[in-house]
Amino acid sequence: MARTGYLGFVVGGDAGIVSIDPAGRLGCDLGDLHLHVYDSAGGTVYQAGAADGPISVAVSSDEATDVRIFVTLKNIGDAPIRLSRVVFESADKSVAIQGDMSGWARYKMGFNTGAASGAAPLTVPDNRFFLRGVPYGILPKSVTNMLYYDGTEFSKVPGKFESEWFSALYDFHDKHGILFGFYGVQKHFSRVRVDLTAGTASLTAFLDDSELAPGASRELDPIIILYGSDLSEMLEQYANAVAEHNQARVNPAAIWCSWYSGFYDRVKVSDIRDNMQALSKIESPVRFIQLDDGYQAMIGDWLNTNSRFPDGVEALAKEISQAGFNPGIWTAPFSVSPEGSVYKQHPDWVVRNSRGKPVKAGFIMGRFGPRPYYALDTTIPEVRAHVTGIYKSLRKMGWRLFKIDFLTSAMIEGVRKDPSRTRAEAYRMGMQAVRDGVGEDGLILTGIGPFLINTGIIDIQRLSPDTCFGSPAWMTLEQKLTGDRMTPGVRNQTSTCIGRTFTNDILWSGDADAIVGPGLAPNEAVYLKTVALLTGSTLTIGHDFRKAPFDFSGYDHLLAARGPARVVDMGQVEFPRHLIRAATIDSKPVKFYAVLNQSDSEVSIPVSEEIFVEPFDKVDDYWNGTEVEMRPDVSFKLGPRSARLFVIWMASKSDAAG
Known part of the structure; x- marks a missing residue:
């Protein structure tokens, strides 16, 4: 293969911007991607190399440390144009890798918090990130609205994959790879597709039929291409680019x-009250008491409570503060019940379909079944003022942490008041309205919603599907039958946390979702807390302290650690088995090293060779405190769905020198 790590972007008649692996090692060729701009009717309004058309395109690049590409569209015609999408796509079948797919991995970023994400060998098809035997197209719209972006595909064919915003290809035999995609996340949603079987690739910016007026311009989110010898480090490098471009906020919290x-x-x-009082009598890391769904009179009526909270939320915020904790509260800012006061008073505030009817944006599960909701149109100034007003009122009452959920309402497909806005822009406008109400010193934690687009507005991002809904379980019966990777359960939660840990403490503080109390087998409970405490820096606890105590021993040192966990075998296996995270204990440098077995069988796992790169004094089993012999020839026998966590006490610099 002559062109090592080649990727070209064709705008005019030639490939004006070309990226090649500077090391000359990478055995893959992504070919020339030709720029096309499509209107809402599917017509081409700009094509690379074509002289005529109502759209002009300006492209520039910056190659100081990596390749970054900037694209601006301009309407040079006399009439408004509705733009559907902008695509850099293959014109021939030149995309290829060197060698067999079994030696390569790809990274897949899911669109939503609950969408499975991570690296896997190319031999693992995309549908393993979804469901077995269930076509994506048969899912109800109310479900897909909450989890995926339009046009999502989960191929059964190895080597044919897609990823939201960006992707990466990595040769883990030669230890070299390429990462490519959009690192801006504010202007539109984006997708990368690669089909090695067809020899094609594409990068798409979705403009959602947004209107571009005559003489007006639209910038796309910028593109990045980078190369590296370590997949985890490439992902962190990408995260740093996203963080810098979008002014990330990182503020961890410890939450009940x-x-x-x-x-x-x-x-x-x-x-x-009972749990707050119980927590106040014990030593724990918990600093926030967070009231979740169930207090409100109706979805959307966040300042009015039901009969189970007769004194209202202001009185409760004061009680929490007086008990020595910070008050936190759950809301779904862009969702309104068809029966609630907001919709009844302002039916013109919701997103509608082409027939003028309110879009059924989704549902919130409860003990008595799903509760449907409509979506607020955040392009309407009065709607944004309403949203900001809610959070200003809650802040005035004393609430400091705001868990906001079911956020896909703000980007749901439909007709909005401002036709010039993409769905991503409508979403960011709504999120900014929340931030304006919360203030700069309030904390925002997200639940269900699109993932990378939250960078720069929120403080804490949930990394995964829920730990559980109902009784905690490693996997539900439905998950075992279908291979479902998106619904609540410890297997789904922990695997996606591992896949997204590279964002932790770079784009936001990662919330690995709740570490729960009784309900799991002891081995599964250890697995859950090990992965949760290593992959994120925010702690969420789910436990009724009236029923049983909770063991917080060992949490302090893990919560003090900062930065992503290193996934040592990322891409080599579908479910990684080795995590490393640097930390300190009593000012002494340590490394936490987790060995994981998510399978249903007992396995013997050899120690990672990375453990021996730097000298160390000793190794302890972190959860039981016993000293462990760690040699290159050691393997650890782990039972089904279990983990071991070791603390490696690093040698001092003087000892290492001696």
Whole structure:
């Protein structure tokens, strides 16, 4: 293969911007991607090399440290144009890798918090990130609205894959790879597709039929191409580019949450009081008491409570503060019940379909079934003022942490007041309205919603599907039958946390979702807390302290650690088995090293060779405190669905020198 790591972007008649692996090692060729701009009717309004058309395109690049590409569209015609998408796509079948697919991995970023993400060998097809035997197209719209972006595909064919915003290809035998995609996340949603069987690739910016007026211009989110010898480091390098471009906020918290403590949407004020009082009597890292779904009169009526909270949310915020904790509260800012006061008073505020009817944006599960909701149109100034006003009122009452959920309402497909806005822009406008109400010193934690687009507005990002809904379980019966990777369960939660840990403490503080109390087998509970505490820096606890104590021993040192965990075998296997995270204990440098077995069988796992790159004094089993012999020829026998966590005490610089 002559062109090592080649990727060209054709705008005019020739490949004006070309990227090649500077090391000359990477055995893959992504070919020339030709720029096409499509209108809402599917017509081509700009094509690379064509002289005529109503759209002009300006492209520039910056190659200081990596390749970055900037694209601006301009309407040079006399009439408005509705733009559907902008695509850099293959004109021939030149995309190829050197060698067999078994030696290569790809990274897949899911669109939503609950969408499975991570690296896997190319031999693992995309549908392993979804469901077995269930076509994506038969899922109800109310489900797909909450989890995926339009046109998502989960191919059964190895080597044919897609990823939201960006992707990466990595040769883990030669230890070299390429990462490519969009690192801007504010102007539109984006997707990368590669089909090695057809020899094609594409990068797409979705403009959602947004209107471009005559003489007006639209910038796309910028593109990045980078190369590296370590997949985890490439992902962190990408995260740093996203963080810098979008001005990331990172503020971790330690939270007790009513939802995962078993109360769900039937929570009572006494449940909050009792657990708060119990926590105040013990040593724990918890600093926030977070009231979740179940207090409100109706979805969308966040300042009005039901009969289980007769004194309202302001009184509860004061009680939480007086008990020595920070108050946190759950809302779904862009969702309104068809029966609620917001929709009844302002039916013109919701997103509608082409027939003028309100879009059924999704549903929130509760103990008595799903609760449907409509979506607020965040391009309407009065809607944004309403959203900001809610959070200003809650801040005035004393609430400091805001868990915001079901955020896909703000980017749902439909007709909005401002036709010039993409769905991504409508989403960012709504999120900014929340931030304007919360203020710069308030904390925002997200639940269900699109993932990377939150960078720069929020402080804490959930990394994964829920730990559980109902009784905690490693996998539900449905997940075992279908291979489902998107619904609540410890297997789904922990695997996606591992796949997204590279964002932690770079784009935001990662929330690995709740570490729950009784309900899991002891081995599964250790696996859950090990992965959760290593992959994120925010702690969420779900436990009813009236029923049993909770063991917080060992949490302090892990919570003090900062930065992503290193996934040592990322891409080599579907479910990684080795995590490393640097930290300190009593000012002494340590490394936490986790060995994981997510399978249902006992396995013997050899110690990672990375453990021996730097000298160390000793190794302890972190959860039981016993000293462990760690040699290159050691293997650890792990039972089904289990983990071991070791603390490696690094040698001092003087000892290492000697």
